Amino acid sequence: MTDTTKKTGISRRSLLKTGAAAAAGAALGSGAITGFPTIWAQNPITLRQFGTGVSNLNAIAEKCKEDLGITLEMTATDSDAAAQRAVTQPDSYDIADIEYWILKKVFPTGVIQPMDTSRLTYYDKIVPLFKNGKLTPDSVIAQGTAPHTVGFVEGPDSKSFAAGETGWFTMVPTIYNADTLGIRPDLVGRDITSWADIMDPAFKGKTSILNIPSIGIMDAAMIMEAMGELTYADKGNMTTEEIDRTIDFLIAAKQAGQFRAFWKSFDESVNLMSSGEVVIQSMWSPAVAAVRAKGIPCVYQPLKEGYRSWGGGLGLAAHLSGAQLDAAYEYINWYTSGWVGGYLNRQGYYSAAMETAKEYMSEDEWGFWIEGKAAAGDILSPDGVVMEKAGAVRDGGSFEERMGSVACWNSVMDEDRYMVRRWNEFIAA
Amino acid sequence: MNTLLNRATPYLQATPLAVILGFFLAVPILLLLIVSFWDYDFAGMYPGWETFNYTDTLGSWVTWKTYLNTLKYAAMVWALTAFIGFWVAYFLAFHVRSATTQIVLFLICTVPFLTSNIIRMISWIPVLGRNGLVNSGLVNAGIVEQPIEWLLYSDFAVVLAMVHLYTLFMVTPIFNTMMRIDRSLVEAARDAGAADWQIVWNVILPLAKPGIAIGTIFVVTLVMADFSTVQVMSGGQSASVALMMRNQMSLLQYPAAAANAIVLLVLVLVMVAGILRIVDIRKEL
Numbered sequence A: 001m002t003d004t005t006k007k008t009g010i011s012r013r014s015l016l017k018t019g020a021a022a023a024a025g026a027a028l029g030s031g032a033i034t035g036f037p038t039i040w041a042q043n044p045i046t047l048r049q050f051g052t053g054v055s056n057l058n059a060i061a062e063k064c065k066e067d068l069g070i071t072l073e074m075t076a077t078d079s080d081a082a083a084q085r086a087v088t089q090p091d092s093y094d095i096a097d098i099e100y101w102i103l104k105k106v107f108p109t110g111v112i113q114p115m116d117t118s119r120l121t122y123y124d125k126i127v128p129l130f131k132n133g134k135l136t137p138d139s140v141i142a143q144g145t146a147p148h149t150v151g152f153v154e155g156p157d158s159k160s161f162a163a164g165e166t167g168w169f170t171m172v173p174t175i176y177n178a179d180t181l182g183i184r185p186d187l188v189g190r191d192i193t194s195w196a197d198i199m200d201p202a203f204k205g206k207t208s209i210l211n212i213p214s215i216g217i218m219d220a221a222m223i224m225e226a227m228g229e230l231t232y233a234d235k236g237n238m239t240t241e242e243i244d245r246t247i248d249f250l251i252a253a254k255q256a257g258q259f260r261a262f263w264k265s266f267d268e269s270v271n272l273m274s275s276g277e278v279v280i281q282s283m284w285s286p287a288v289a290a291v292r293a294k295g296i297p298c299v300y301q302p303l304k305e306g307y308r309s310w311g312g313g314l315g316l317a318a319h320l321s322g323a324q325l326d327a328a329y330e331y332i333n334w335y336t337s338g339w340v341g342g343y344l345n346r347q348g349y350y351s352a353a354m355e356t357a358k359e360y361m362s363e364d365e366w367g368f369w370i371e372g373k374a375a376a377g378d379i380l381s382p383d384g385v386v387m388e389k390a391g392a393v394r395d396g397g398s399f400e401e402r403m404g405s406v407a408c409w410n411s412v413m414d415e416d417r418y419m420v421r422r423w424n425e426f427i428a429a
Numbered sequence B: 001m002n003t004l005l006n007r008a009t010p011y012l013q014a015t016p017l018a019v020i021l022g023f024f025l026a027v028p029i030l031l032l033l034i035v036s037f038w039d040y041d042f043a044g045m046y047p048g049w050e051t052f053n054y055t056d057t058l059g060s061w062v063t064w065k066t067y068l069n070t071l072k073y074a075a076m077v078w079a080l081t082a083f084i085g086f087w088v089a090y091f092l093a094f095h096v097r098s099a100t101t102q103i104v105l106f107l108i109c110t111v112p113f114l115t116s117n118i119i120r121m122i123s124w125i126p127v128l129g130r131n132g133l134v135n136s137g138l139v140n141a142g143i144v145e146q147p148i149e150w151l152l153y154s155d156f157a158v159v160l161a162m163v164h165l166y167t168l169f170m171v172t173p174i175f176n177t178m179m180r181i182d183r184s185l186v187e188a189a190r191d192a193g194a195a196d197w198q199i200v201w202n203v204i205l206p207l208a209k210p211g212i213a214i215g216t217i218f219v220v221t222l223v224m225a226d227f228s229t230v231q232v233m234s235g236g237q238s239a240s241v242a243l244m245m246r247n248q249m250s251l252l253q254y255p256a257a258a259a260n261a262i263v264l265l266v267l268v269l270v271m272v273a274g275i276l277r278i279v280d281i282r283k284e285l
Helices: A003-018 A020-029 A058-068 A079-088 A100-109 A195-199 A213-226 A240-255 A266-274 A285-293 A322-335 A339-346 A354-358 A363-369 A399-404 A416-428 B002-035 B052-059 B061-095 B099-114 B117-122 B124-128 B133-140 B155-179 B183-191 B196-224 B228-233 B241-250 B254-278
Strands: A045-051 A070-076 A095-099 A172-179 A181-183 A207-210 A259-263 A280-282 A299-301 A307-317 A386-388 A406-409 B039-041 B044-046
Touching: A045 A079, A045 A322, A058 A070, A058 A322, A058 A339, A070 A322, A079 A095, A079 A100, A079 B044, A095 A100, A100 A307, A172 A322, A172 A339, A172 A399, A181 A195, A181 A285, A195 A207, A195 A213, A195 A280, A207 A213, A207 A266, A213 A240, A213 A280, A213 A307, A213 A406, A213 A416, A240 A416, A259 A266, A266 A280, A266 A285, A285 A299, A285 A386, A307 A322, A307 A399, A322 A339, A339 A354, A339 A363, A416 B061, A416 B241, B002 B254, B039 B254, B052 B061, B052 B254, B061 B099, B061 B155, B061 B196, B061 B241, B061 B254, B099 B155, B117 B124, B117 B155, B117 B228, B124 B133, B124 B155, B155 B196, B155 B228, B183 B196, B196 B254, B228 B241, B241 B254
Parallel strands: A045 A070, A045 A095, A207 A259, A207 A280, A307 A406
Antiparallel strands: A095 A307, A172 A307, A181 A280, A181 A299, B039 B044
16 A cells, blocks of 8 residues: 555545544544644544553553543453464454564564654654653664664565654554562661672572573673673673573572572562562562551662663554544554543653653652652552652652663564573573 | 163263363363473474473482472371371270261361361461561460471471361261271170280271271372472472472463373372272272
């Protein structure tokens, strides 16, 4: 399909199909209406979205229905299943809500269509991290599958990633965060400043890392590098020799009894921490919040080597066209227009369009979550539960401080299969 | 015509079960066998006739170590459940006089089964943990100075939970066999001057063998196929065969997991055949 048929095809088809609603659709398709949501209620449109769960939130579906009249059907899977579904059942979804490292595997198979950035109302508001890899002009680009490296393609039919900004986006970034180690400040008994501290003999039998190979290996690499055992060319794409040395190191540590357990699911990490079985471990930010919600002190400790970061976005299924494609663009423009961003920011994640999200947050919320200021009043979660008392400061500080010191992004390695095999040996050893 | 019908009757009578077993047992295993020869990547499975799933599985020391580890669990759990199961059944069958009390006591044995497996397993965690009931009790009583680490996330924890979960599978068949033992045999042995332990050793134990064999088959297959107990109670530190399969499935390596399942199936069938050679359980049926 060429560009011209795409543009005109939209209004013609809508006209034929739906009569009255077509006016709105055509106006939207031609770009006449911007920043003003079209109500699709007269012509009920359903978008099927699947993804990895973090951002598959019912609140978003409800608000979307309310604002746009678009019904959002959401399915959550784990990341491996998401990758498989994206590739093998491309007609089963309209919107893919996946992480960038999954996109790296999925996009070359041609199941996601590039999106025209000129149709994205808030493209300019998207933080530069997703365009050139730099949060601020003097930031250092992190290792691993950095989102900007898989963010653009050359044209509407291209299947290989472009080096820089091109006007054709693979996914619009929506949610991301910086991960680090969680600690029990009351039990560690000293300052924790480095990833290497998890290997401190003082914490023998009181540490844990996560048993999800693709992420666990990155945490292990952060630890190895911090200890000065090995410097990686790219932690996100190790050579077999680097994988061997990392796994051998992990096996030695395991046999020496350094680890208490390996966790696979969110609740396991919460229980290990809150019961005091471990005092320092890999953790995700909502798990830290869950431990604190029990009244147990837990800190998402910033470390001098930096964070391991992850990011996800929304991609358009290749089969979308016509009114459905319009609705998908409309949904994405709504998604980045602020309400969702504010919601995600208040959960401790970050929105990709920060400026728009700011309008949907109170000054105090913005100060606490984004600017790293002490909270003036109690900080509430989106569903109204007190997350932090007045006076609290976010672990790791401001958005710039946290996302500015990302050392590597979650990634998929060329030697992925070999890595997984060796990881299984580590667990069996 | 009539003779034909007569000859067909047993086949007709066997048909429903054959259909059910064929559909729910034979066909799935056949599919498993076929898939185990396929090729795969993250995106899907590709029909073929590859043997690398087997060579990869059998050629890796991880597999052997994992199988050994699982067999170790099976042996330990079997020994403990057989010992406990035998004495519980013995008590129920020979020491409890009235049939009503027997049934009531037996039902009490099954009460834990009203809750789910997972719950019964997870309940051990707050008991055995570093700050758990046992450790805080021991520390407060001054028996130990530091909490005992190996109570949780260790082989001990795995075996303890499995014994707890699976002992009843041993008690039931042994109890059932013991109830069929002719009491006059015990009286005859006593008249002949046998001591209590001689009666147990020379009369009851040999006659209870079919029950022990059936219980053994239950326990061994349950332990060999277990993944959740090993994962939860070892804190992910130990591997079991089924856990290895689950890891492969979560990474969408279905053909590899299928090959593993076939290997496990063959091993378990060999073990069951071995048990059946030693003990004739048909006496029981």
